[in-house]
Amino acid sequence: MGLTPLIPEWAGHACAILQRHGPVGGVETAFAGAGEFITALTRIIGDPEVRGSVVAVHLSLAPIAINSRGWARIAYDSGGTRKCAAYVPQEAVTLLQPGADIDFDAAARYASVSREIALSRRFFDLLAARVARDRRHPQPVPKDASEYDAEEAERTRLERLGVTPSSTFLNIGVDNQLTWPRHEELVAFDQYRLVLMPKTNEFVQSISIDLNSNRLSIEQAQTVINRFLSMLSWCDDQFAVVEGGWAGSPVPLPLARRNLAFTSTHQWAFARSMPASEEVRRALALYREARNAEQNFLVSYAVLNYYKIIELRHVGWKAGTKWIADNLSAVLDDPRDQHSIPTFLAACGADSPEKYIYAACRVAVAHASLDRVSDPDEAAELRRLENAADVMRRLARRFIAVDLGVPDDPFAP
DSSP, X not given: OTTSSSSGGGHHHHHHHHTTOEETTOXXXXXXXXXXHHHHHHHHHHOHHHHHHEEEEEEEEEEEETTEEEEEEEEEEXXXXXXXXXXXXXXXXXXXXXXXTTSOOTTOOSSSSOOOEEEEHHHHHHHHHHHHHHHHSOOOOOXXXXXXXXXXXXXXXXXXXXXXXXXXXXXXXXXEXXXXXXXXXXXXXXXXXXEEEOOOSSEEOEEEEETTTTTOOHHHHHHHHHHHXXXXXXXXXXXXXXXXXXXXXXXXXXXXXXXOOOOOOSSOOOOOOOOSOHHHHHHHHHHHHHHHHHHTXXXXXXXXXXXHHHTTXXXXXXXXXXXXXXXXXXXXXXXXXXXXXXXXXXXXXXXXXXXXXXXXXXIHHHSOOSSSOOOXXXXXXXXHHHHHHHHHHHHHHHIIXXXXXXXXXXXXX
């Protein structure tokens, strides 16, 4: 059956299609009483008397009707009469009923053009002889049986990684210099089980956690991963930056290396010079540092550096919050970019936006305040700061452009 398709990679699919085909006219009149085509082939190979009656077996993956593909035909001799047994898909229910073979024309073709393969009695004689010989002289199992037991090896691997039929994994990339297992490994952290995936040429180091078996939401799982990395970072005295990821896979999956899009140009479109003002140079340096931190998931530092830009001229909470209050409407009311504003205003709660930015963002990330606690391991806190950083970045750009008079035109003087 695997020889039927033109493309070798389709052999398995062809077998899956053809093996369950049923006999036209039902089992009562079927060849050798075979209710399925795979049974007919088995009896041809295993029974010399049945094989001796066979003239040829014809197979094709051509359609026999709309959305119904594949057919088989066995020509054989019975009582001095040449007969033909046809096998069709199980969906062709009317053809499988008793008596359907009387008017069925096995030689007719539905497809305008089709290809088929014919297997003679000699083919089955040779095949049966080879099967009998191999049974008399069985070969030893190869030392490397990966070609034959790939499915079993994969099943064993998934069991080793704690995968169950109900598993749903969250997969998170981690840029780090920590001590990491060379091979994928299931590790314990308190009552939780995490799968550590190694770094390869194509993939980054990553952590996968089964949401169902660990009884965690996505947010709770992110926090557990952060707690694990914080402890590991402390023990190794090395960095660990949590990158993006996704949830929903039934097995732990590695994450591809980040390959960020970038802007290129055929003509260099830049004619700026170094700013003469030291204040402007510092502001641009702080902005680049903040942008780098925001891009690389170090959102606490992004929040702090964006606010430090404003503090170049407005030092202290009164001066800083007053400038924010005077300029925030230009950001909040900008019709071109409203995607994060509703979330930001909801996070402010009873605080004014300027007080929220100063106390809940700037002070919270810069100081260990008991009133404004910011835990960068908490997934909810990271999302809050990411939202605040988006608004603060726009405030920092307004300060540089308006208060310091620095245009963002690449050809500005």
